Amino acid sequence: DVKVTQSSRYLVKRTGEKVFLECVQDMDHENMFWYRQDPGLGLRLIYFSYDVKMKEKGDIPEGYSVSREKKERFSLILESASTNQTSMYLCASAQNYNEQFFGPGTRLTVL
Amino acid sequence: DQQVKQNSPSLSVQEGRISILNCDYTNSMFDYFLWYKKYPAEGPTFLISISSIKDKNEDGRFTVFLNKSAKHLSLHIVPSQPGDSAVYFCAASELRAAGNKLTFGGGTRVLVKP
Numbered sequence: 001d002v003k004v005t006q007s008s009r010y011l012v013k014r015t016g017e018k019v020f021l022e023c024v025q026d027m028d029h030e031n032m033f034w035y036r037q038d039p040g041l042g043l044r045l046i047y048f049s050y051d052v053k054m055k056e057k058g059d060i061p062e063g064y065s066v067s068r069e070k071k072e073r074f075s076l077i078l079e080s081a082s083t084n085q086t087s088m089y090l091c092a093s094a095q096n097y098n099e100q101f102f103g104p105g106t107r108l109t110v111l
Numbered sequence: 112d113q114q115v116k117q118n119s120p121s122l123s124v125q126e127g128r129i130s131i132l133n134c135d136y137t138n139s140m141f142d143y144f145l146w147y148k149k150y151p152a153e154g155p156t157f158l159i160s161i162s163s164i165k166d167k168n169e170d171g172r173f174t175v176f177l178n179k180s181a182k183h184l185s186l187h188i189v190p191s192q193p194g195d196s197a198v199y200f201c202a203a204s205e206l207r208a209a210g211n212k213l214t215f216g217g218g219t220r221v222l223v224k225p
Contacts, residue, residue: 102154
Protein backbone atom coordinates (compact mmCIF):
# COMPACT_ATOMS: atom_id res chain seq x y z
CA ASP A 1 0.00 0.00 0.00
CA VAL A 2 1.36 3.38 -1.01
CA LYS A 3 2.37 5.75 1.73
CA VAL A 4 3.32 9.41 2.01
CA THR A 5 4.02 10.64 5.53
CA GLN A 6 4.50 14.15 6.84
CA SER A 7 6.46 14.95 9.96
CA SER A 8 3.71 16.84 11.81
CA ARG A 9 -0.08 17.07 11.59
CA TYR A 10 -0.27 20.37 13.47
CA LEU A 11 2.40 23.00 14.01
CA VAL A 12 2.34 26.40 15.70
CA LYS A 13 5.25 28.79 15.12
CA ARG A 14 6.02 32.44 15.75
CA THR A 15 6.68 35.10 13.13
CA GLY A 16 10.32 35.04 12.06
CA GLU A 17 11.00 31.46 13.07
CA LYS A 18 12.58 29.00 10.65
CA VAL A 19 10.21 26.13 9.93
CA PHE A 20 10.99 22.70 8.50
CA LEU A 21 8.30 20.46 7.07
CA GLU A 22 9.40 16.96 6.13
CA CYS A 23 7.83 14.49 3.76
CA VAL A 24 8.76 10.85 3.17
CA GLN A 25 7.40 8.45 0.55
CA ASP A 26 7.99 4.71 0.38
CA MET A 27 7.01 4.12 -3.25
CA ASP A 28 10.35 4.90 -4.93
CA HIS A 29 8.66 7.71 -6.86
CA GLU A 30 10.74 10.07 -8.98
CA ASN A 31 8.59 13.16 -8.42
CA MET A 32 7.70 14.93 -5.21
CA PHE A 33 5.64 18.06 -4.61
CA TRP A 34 4.75 20.62 -1.97
CA TYR A 35 1.38 22.41 -2.09
CA ARG A 36 -0.50 24.73 0.18
CA GLN A 37 -4.27 24.59 0.42
CA ASP A 38 -6.30 27.69 1.24
CA PRO A 39 -10.11 28.06 1.15
CA GLY A 40 -11.39 28.92 -2.32
CA LEU A 41 -7.90 28.75 -3.84
CA GLY A 42 -7.56 24.99 -4.07
CA LEU A 43 -4.09 23.50 -4.00
CA ARG A 44 -1.29 25.75 -5.17
CA LEU A 45 2.08 24.32 -6.08
CA ILE A 46 5.02 25.75 -4.13
CA TYR A 47 7.94 23.63 -5.37
CA PHE A 48 8.46 20.25 -6.96
CA SER A 49 11.34 17.90 -7.61
CA TYR A 50 11.72 15.31 -10.36
CA ASP A 51 15.00 13.85 -9.15
CA VAL A 52 17.37 13.86 -6.20
CA LYS A 53 18.94 17.30 -5.73
CA MET A 54 16.72 18.72 -8.47
CA LYS A 55 14.07 21.34 -7.70
CA GLU A 56 11.72 23.47 -9.72
CA LYS A 57 9.65 26.47 -8.65
CA GLY A 58 5.93 26.07 -8.68
CA ASP A 59 3.35 28.84 -8.82
CA ILE A 60 4.01 30.41 -5.41
CA PRO A 61 7.66 29.78 -4.38
CA GLU A 62 8.26 33.14 -2.67
CA GLY A 63 9.19 32.76 0.99
CA TYR A 64 9.90 29.03 0.66
CA SER A 65 12.83 26.78 -0.20
CA VAL A 66 13.14 23.01 -0.57
CA SER A 67 15.68 20.26 -0.21
CA ARG A 68 15.84 16.79 -1.74
CA GLU A 69 18.98 14.99 -0.66
CA LYS A 70 17.47 11.50 -0.87
CA LYS A 71 14.91 10.11 -3.28
CA GLU A 72 12.36 9.32 -0.58
CA ARG A 73 12.54 12.62 1.31
CA PHE A 74 11.47 16.14 0.32
CA SER A 75 11.69 19.00 2.80
CA LEU A 76 9.96 22.36 2.70
CA ILE A 77 11.65 25.23 4.52
CA LEU A 78 10.17 28.54 5.58
CA GLU A 79 13.25 30.67 6.21
CA SER A 80 11.38 33.31 8.24
CA ALA A 81 7.76 32.40 8.86
CA SER A 82 5.11 35.05 8.38
CA THR A 83 1.42 35.12 9.30
CA ASN A 84 0.38 34.86 5.62
CA GLN A 85 2.05 31.45 5.53
CA THR A 86 -0.57 30.06 7.90
CA SER A 87 -2.09 27.29 5.81
CA MET A 88 -2.51 23.57 5.22
CA TYR A 89 0.63 22.14 3.61
CA LEU A 90 0.34 19.00 1.53
CA CYS A 91 3.13 16.83 0.19
CA ALA A 92 2.65 14.45 -2.74
CA SER A 93 4.67 12.00 -4.77
CA ALA A 94 4.18 10.45 -8.21
CA GLN A 95 5.79 8.20 -10.72
CA ASN A 96 5.95 9.76 -14.16
CA TYR A 97 2.64 10.13 -16.00
CA ASN A 98 0.60 8.81 -13.11
CA GLU A 99 -1.58 10.28 -10.41
CA GLN A 100 -0.08 11.93 -7.36
CA PHE A 101 -0.38 10.39 -3.92
CA PHE A 102 -0.81 12.80 -1.04
CA GLY A 103 0.23 12.81 2.58
CA PRO A 104 -2.24 13.72 5.37
CA GLY A 105 -1.15 17.36 5.48
CA THR A 106 0.36 19.69 8.08
CA ARG A 107 -1.79 22.48 9.49
CA LEU A 108 0.69 25.31 10.15
CA THR A 109 -0.29 28.33 12.21
CA VAL A 110 2.10 31.29 12.36
CA LEU A 111 1.39 33.67 15.22
CA ASP B 112 -4.84 33.92 -13.29
CA GLN B 113 -6.42 30.55 -12.54
CA GLN B 114 -5.94 28.09 -15.40
CA VAL B 115 -8.36 25.59 -13.83
CA LYS B 116 -11.63 26.84 -12.40
CA GLN B 117 -14.43 25.23 -10.45
CA ASN B 118 -17.13 27.87 -10.43
CA SER B 119 -19.40 26.20 -7.90
CA PRO B 120 -17.88 26.35 -4.43
CA SER B 121 -20.56 24.08 -3.00
CA LEU B 122 -23.23 21.59 -3.99
CA SER B 123 -25.99 19.98 -1.96
CA VAL B 124 -27.75 16.84 -3.22
CA GLN B 125 -30.16 14.26 -1.86
CA GLU B 126 -28.90 10.74 -1.28
CA GLY B 127 -29.54 8.55 -4.33
CA ARG B 128 -29.63 11.45 -6.77
CA ILE B 129 -26.96 12.51 -9.23
CA SER B 130 -24.14 14.92 -8.30
CA ILE B 131 -22.64 16.89 -11.18
CA LEU B 132 -19.42 18.79 -10.61
CA ASN B 133 -18.04 21.10 -13.27
CA CYS B 134 -14.56 22.28 -14.16
CA ASP B 135 -13.25 24.67 -16.82
CA TYR B 136 -9.69 25.18 -18.01
CA THR B 137 -7.97 27.76 -20.19
CA ASN B 138 -4.64 26.16 -21.10
CA SER B 139 -5.00 24.26 -24.40
CA MET B 140 -1.76 22.36 -23.64
CA PHE B 141 -3.47 20.38 -20.87
CA ASP B 142 -4.02 16.82 -22.04
CA TYR B 143 -4.66 14.83 -18.87
CA PHE B 144 -7.31 15.56 -16.26
CA LEU B 145 -7.94 14.15 -12.81
CA TRP B 146 -10.47 14.40 -10.00
CA TYR B 147 -9.45 14.17 -6.37
CA LYS B 148 -11.61 13.83 -3.29
CA LYS B 149 -10.65 15.31 0.07
CA TYR B 150 -12.06 14.70 3.52
CA PRO B 151 -11.28 17.14 6.37
CA ALA B 152 -7.89 16.57 8.03
CA GLU B 153 -6.83 14.13 5.29
CA GLY B 154 -4.82 14.48 2.10
CA PRO B 155 -6.63 14.35 -1.26
CA THR B 156 -7.16 10.91 -2.76
CA PHE B 157 -7.26 10.16 -6.46
CA LEU B 158 -10.71 9.39 -7.81
CA ILE B 159 -10.72 9.16 -11.60
CA SER B 160 -8.83 10.53 -14.60
CA ILE B 161 -9.28 11.06 -18.32
CA SER B 162 -6.89 11.55 -21.19
CA SER B 163 -7.61 14.11 -23.90
CA ILE B 164 -7.94 11.33 -26.47
CA LYS B 165 -11.16 10.24 -24.75
CA ASP B 166 -14.41 12.06 -24.03
CA LYS B 167 -15.67 9.77 -21.27
CA ASN B 168 -14.26 7.53 -18.57
CA GLU B 169 -16.31 5.51 -16.12
CA ASP B 170 -15.41 3.80 -12.86
CA GLY B 171 -18.32 2.42 -10.88
CA ARG B 172 -20.52 5.29 -9.70
CA PHE B 173 -18.09 7.89 -11.06
CA THR B 174 -18.00 9.13 -14.65
CA VAL B 175 -15.88 11.93 -16.04
CA PHE B 176 -16.82 13.68 -19.28
CA LEU B 177 -14.42 15.83 -21.30
CA ASN B 178 -15.43 18.43 -23.89
CA LYS B 179 -12.14 19.62 -25.39
CA SER B 180 -13.66 22.22 -27.68
CA ALA B 181 -15.34 23.89 -24.71
CA LYS B 182 -12.35 23.23 -22.41
CA HIS B 183 -14.78 21.78 -19.92
CA LEU B 184 -14.99 18.60 -17.90
CA SER B 185 -17.52 17.28 -15.47
CA LEU B 186 -17.73 14.57 -12.83
CA HIS B 187 -20.98 12.67 -12.37
CA ILE B 188 -21.63 10.66 -9.22
CA VAL B 189 -24.60 8.31 -9.49
CA PRO B 190 -26.14 7.47 -7.10
CA SER B 191 -24.79 9.90 -4.52
CA GLN B 192 -24.14 8.49 -1.05
CA PRO B 193 -23.59 10.26 2.30
CA GLY B 194 -19.97 9.05 2.28
CA ASP B 195 -19.42 11.10 -0.88
CA SER B 196 -19.68 14.28 1.19
CA ALA B 197 -16.24 15.85 0.72
CA VAL B 198 -14.39 18.52 -1.23
CA TYR B 199 -13.68 17.58 -4.84
CA PHE B 200 -10.78 19.05 -6.78
CA CYS B 201 -10.35 19.04 -10.52
CA ALA B 202 -6.73 18.97 -11.76
CA ALA B 203 -5.01 19.17 -15.14
CA SER B 204 -1.57 18.44 -16.49
CA GLU B 205 0.58 18.31 -19.62
CA LEU B 206 1.81 14.73 -19.92
CA ARG B 207 4.93 15.74 -21.82
CA ALA B 208 6.02 18.27 -19.19
CA ALA B 209 8.72 17.12 -16.78
CA GLY B 210 7.75 16.27 -13.24
CA ASN B 211 4.08 15.35 -13.61
CA LYS B 212 3.01 18.81 -12.45
CA LEU B 213 -0.71 19.28 -11.73
CA THR B 214 -2.73 22.50 -11.74
CA PHE B 215 -5.73 22.37 -9.40
CA GLY B 216 -9.07 24.13 -9.34
CA GLY B 217 -10.43 25.78 -6.21
CA GLY B 218 -12.59 22.82 -5.19
CA THR B 219 -16.30 22.11 -4.80
CA ARG B 220 -17.69 21.08 -1.43
CA VAL B 221 -20.35 18.39 -1.85
CA LEU B 222 -22.91 17.63 0.82
CA VAL B 223 -25.06 14.53 0.33
CA LYS B 224 -28.14 14.62 2.53
CA PRO B 225 -29.60 11.32 3.78
